[in-house]
Amino acid sequence: xxxxxxxxxxxxxxxxxxxxxxxxxxxxxxxxxxxxxxxxxxxxxxxxxxxxxxxxxxxxxxxxxxxxxxxxxxxxxxxxxxxxxxxxxxxxxxxxxxxxxxxxxxxxxxxxxxxxxxxxxxxxxxxxxxxxxxxxxxxxxxxxxxxxxxxxxxxxxxxxxxxxxxxxxxxxxxxxxxxxxxxxxxxxxxxxxxxxxxxxxxxxxxxxxxxxxxxxxxxxxxxxxxxxxxxxxxxxxxxxxxxxxxxxxxxxxxxxxxxxxxxxxxxxxxxxxxxxxxxxxxxxxxxxxxxxxxxxxxxxxxxxxxxxxxxxxxxxxxxxxxxxxxxxxxxxxxxxxxxxxxxxxxxxxxxxxxxxxxxxxxxxxxxxxxxxxxxxxxxxxxxxxxxxxxxxxxxxxxxxxxxxxxxxxxxxxxxxxxxxxxxxxx
Numbered sequence: 088x089x090x091x092x093x094x095x096x097x098x099x100x101x102x103x104x105x106x107x108x109x110x111x112x113x114x115x116x117x118x119x120x121x122x123x124x125x126x127x128x129x130x131x132x133x134x135x136x137x138x139x140x141x142x143x144x145x146x147x148x149x150x151x152x153x154x155x156x157x158x159x160x161x162x163x164x165x166x167x168x169x170x171x172x173x174x175x176x177x178x179x180x181x182x183x184x185x186x187x188x189x190x191x192x193x194x195x196x197x198x199x200x201x202x203x204x205x206x207x208x209x210x211x212x213x214x215x216x217x218x219x220x221x222x223x224x225x226x227x228x229x230x231x232x233x234x235x236x237x238x239x240x241x242x243x244x245x246x247x248x249x250x251x252x253x254x255x256x257x258x259x260x261x262x263x264x265x266x267x268x269x270x271x272x273x274x275x276x277x278x279x280x281x282x283x284x285x286x287x288x289x290x291x292x293x294x295x296x297x298x299x300x301x302x303x304x305x306x307x308x309x310x311x312x313x314x315x316x317x318x319x320x321x322x323x324x325x326x327x328x329x330x331x332x333x334x335x336x337x338x339x340x341x342x343x344x345x346x347x348x349x350x351x352x353x354x355x356x357x358x359x360x361x362x363x364x365x366x367x368x369x370x371x372x373x374x375x376x377x378x379x380x381x382x383x384x385x386x387x388x389x390x391x392x393x394x395x396x397x398x399x400x401x402x403x404x405x406x407x408x409x410x411x412x413x414x415x416x417x418x419x420x421x422x423x424x425x426x427x428x429x430x431x432x433x434x435x436x437x438x439x440x441x442x443x444x445x446x447x448x449x450x451x452x453x454x455x456x457x458x459x460x461x462x463x464x465x466x467x468x469x470x471x472x473x474x475x476x477x478x479x480x481x482x483x484x485x486x487x488x489x490x491x492x493x494x495x496x497x498x499x500x501x502x503x504x505x506x507x508x509x510x511x512x513x
Contacts, residue, residue, distance in 0.1 A: 091128060092115075092127045092128050093113060093114045093115055093126060093127060093128055096115045096127065097113060097115075109243070111474070112467070112472065114126040114127070114128070114130065115127045117129075119134065119146035119147060120145075120146055120147055121145035121146055121147075121148075121488060121490055121491065121492065121495075122134050122135075122145060122146070122487055122488045122490070122491035122492070122495050122496075122499075123146070123495065124146065124472070130470065131470060132470045132471070132472050133470060133471045133472065133487075133495060133498065133499045133502070134146070134472050134487070134488070135471060135472055135473050135474075135485050135486060135487045135499060136472045136473065136474045136486055137356075137486040137487060137488055138355075138360060139329075139355070139474065139486065140297065140328075140329045140334060140355045140356060140486045141355045141356055141359070141360050142356065142359065142360060142486075142488050143332050143333050143334055143356035143359075143398075143402075143407065143411075143488060143489045143490075144356065144359045144398055144401050144402070144407070144488065144489070144490055145359075145488035145489075145490040145491070146360075146488070148359060148397070148398075148401055148490065150397045150400060150401050151359045151394050151397040151398060151401070153397070154393040154394055154396060154397035155361070155390050155393055155394055155397075157393065158174075158389055158390050158392075158393035159390065161389075162389060163388075163389065163390060164385075164388065164389065165389070166384055166385075167196075167382070167386065167387045168379075168382045168386075172389055172392075174389060174392045174393060174396065175196060175387045175389075175392055177396070178194075178196070178392050178395055178396060179193065179194035179195075179196070179365075179367075181396075181399055182194045182353070182365055182367045183367060185338060185339075185399070186339060186351050186367045187339060187341045187342055187346075187347045187348070187351070188347035190347075190369060190370075191369070191370040191371075192367055192368060192369060192370055192373070193367070193368070193370045193373040193374065194365050194366065194367040194373075195365065195366050195373065195381050195382070195386075196363060196364065196365050196386050196387030196392070197363075197364045197365070197366070197383055197386045197387070198362045198363065198364060198383060198385050198386055198388070198391075199229070199354065199362060199364055200228075200229055200326075200328035200352070200354035200355065200364050201228065201229025201230055201231040201234040202229075202231070202364055202383065202386075203328070203352045203353070203354055203364035203365060203366050204228045204229055204234050204237065204291070204324075204326060204328070204352055205229070205231060205233050205234055206366055206381055207289070207291070207324045207350045207352050207366045207368075208220055208233070208237075208288070208289055208291070208324070209376065209380070209381070210322075210350065210366065210368070210372060210373060210375055210376055210381070211288045211289035211322035211324065211349075211350065211372070212288045212289075213375035213376045213377075213380065214288075214322060214371075214372045214375035215288045215289075215320060215321070215322060217285070217286050217287060217288040218253075218254045218286060218288060219254045219255075219256065219282045219286045219287040219288055220237065220254065220255050220256070220287070220288060220289050220290075220291060221255075221256050221257070221258060221274065221277065221287060221289070221290045221291070222237040222238075222239060222255065222256070222257055222258075222290075222291045222292070223239055223257060223258055223259070223260040223270075223292055223293075223296075224239040224257050224258070224259050224260050224299075224478075225239045225240060225260050225296050225298075225299030225300065225302060225478050226238055226239040226240070226257075226260065226291070226292065226293060226296060226299060226326075227239075227240060227244070227293070227296070227297055227298035227299060228291065228293075228326055230244065232248070232251065232252065233251075233252050235248060235251070236251035236252050236255045237255060237291055238298075239257050239260070239299065239478075240298060240299060240478055244298075254282065254286075256277050256281055256282060258270050258273040258274050258277065259273050260292075260296060260299070260302060260304070261304060261305045261307075261308035261311075262296070262302035262303055262304055262305060262308075263302065263303060263305075263434070263436055264434075265302075265305075267305055267307055267308050267311065270308065270311075271311065274315070284318075284319035284321065285319065285320075287319065287321050288321065288322060289321060289322040289323070289324050289350075290312060290315070290316060290321055290322075290323055290324065291324040291326055292304065292312065292324070292325065292326065293325075293326045293327075293328075293329070293330065294309070294325060294327065294330050294335075294340035294341055294343070294344070295329070295330050295335060295340055295437065295438055295441055297328075297329035297330075297476065297484075298476050299476065299477065299478060300443060300445065300476050300477035300478060300482040300484075301436060301437050301441060301442070301443030301476065301482065301484050302436075303436060303437065303438055304344075306343075306344050309341075309344040309346045310344070310346060312346075313346045313347075316349070322349045322350060322372060323348045323349045323350070324348060324349065324350045324351075324352065325339075325340075325341050325348035325350070325351045325352065326352045327339055327340055327341065327351055327352060327353050328352055328353065328354040328355055328364070329355055329441075330438075330441060331351075331353040331354075331355070331356065331357065332353065332355070332356040332357055332398065332402065333356070333402055333407040333408040333411050333439075333440075333489055334356065334411060334439060334440055334441045334486075334489075335408075335411070335437075335438035335439040335440070335441050336408055336409070336411055336412035336415065336438055336439025336440065337408050337439070338402065338408055339351065339353075340438060340441075343438060348368070349368050349369050349372055350366055350367070350368035350369070350372065350373075351366075351367050351368060352364070352365070352366055353365045353367070356398065357395050357398065358391040358392075358394040358395040358398060359394050359395075359397070359398050360394075361388070361390055361391035361394045361395075362385070362388065362391055363387070363388065363391035363392065363394070363395055401490075405489075405490065407489040407490065408439065408489075410489050410490075411439045411440035411489040412439045412440070414440050414487070414489070414491070414496060415437065415438075415439045415440040415441070415442050417496070417500070418440075418442050418485060418500065419435050419437070419442055421500050421503070421504060422435040422442075422444050423435050425504060425507055425508070428507075428508055428511065429507045429508060429510075429511040430449040430511070431446045431447060431448070431449060431455055431458045431510075431511055432444055432445075432446065432507075433445045433446060433447035433452070440485070440487070440489060441484075441486075442484070442485045443476070443477075443482050443483060443484045443485070444482065444483050445477065445481055445482045446458040446459055446462075446481045446482070446483075447481065454477075454479035454480070454481035455481050456479060456480035456481045458481070458510060458511070459475050459477075459480060459481050459482065459483055460475070461509075461510035461513050462483060462506050462507055462510040463475055463483065464510075465505070465506035465507075465509045465510050465513075466502060466503060466506040468506075469502045469505065469506060470502070471499055471502040471503060471506065473485070473503075474486065487499065
């Protein structure tokens, strides 16, 4: 029997790369355009994963491609810390102006979300001269050792990788169906039993947890965190790696809560698929590390910086945050309308286009991870790429490009509806 091109590549992958780098799809990408992707055998797929929230402006947006090509003709690397370039400074100026708050701000660029999170903690520690950091259950902040210590999910991110750095503490995340009082009591207990607040440098949280299940933080909880940080001189860090750049219906998710963080971390859709991340925040706090304390050989790569400039233009010109809100509403309407036919649907939630559906066993209300896998498999069989998430693995998340053509979006919703019904029967 003839072995397909995808099967050949999967065999080579198994022989050449470690199993720890998990791969969802059984096919290999060949090309992509906006919300569509073709594999090496010419099969067409609708991409509702977006490279894990990286492609809010879609695959190969013409303006992004043009910006990268123009920079490619000039130079690809000098290391900003050796020979700087204006485009880095100009992008920092834009982020300083765009992010929540009218106070004086500064921005430093890095390559990955985990890098940016870790550097935000470094900045907070340098500013406060303290060591402790508080994060939340269900959080995801990256795969590097310190970032994974902040992460509040053991499988698959933390299992087998300890011991982890000290002075990192977790509290329950105050989201839908969770008690804000429980989070408050947990933090009070931390202050009584584990670390006094005068030794806490930062509190790190996602406005909407990504890997944790698209859990939206309660608005009152954001205000409580701001008050808590102000009371004890703690730096408030908003991790907007996944929520930033239009995904939640606003440019940044913190704009939903009218609360200004001290530091805001962005990455993923910031540069439309090129590796770029940023820490933006209070100029006084950002200036705490000494020269040489921040940076990286590839940090603020000029090709990625060029892409980010184009992303910001596209976001404004095509009104992508607003379009994301509209598309998210359509998706929620579909999912809620299927509850009678798909009784495993326990919750439909999210902000803007950052939408998720949670599955439970109808009789016991226990998390139904098998249903999630069935829906994902049925959708993939129909050429729709979906991602799962959640501490219990029972949540599907939707990360389609905000630039998706409406006909393609409608096609995808039809596939999703069929996949949900088939999985429910199965």
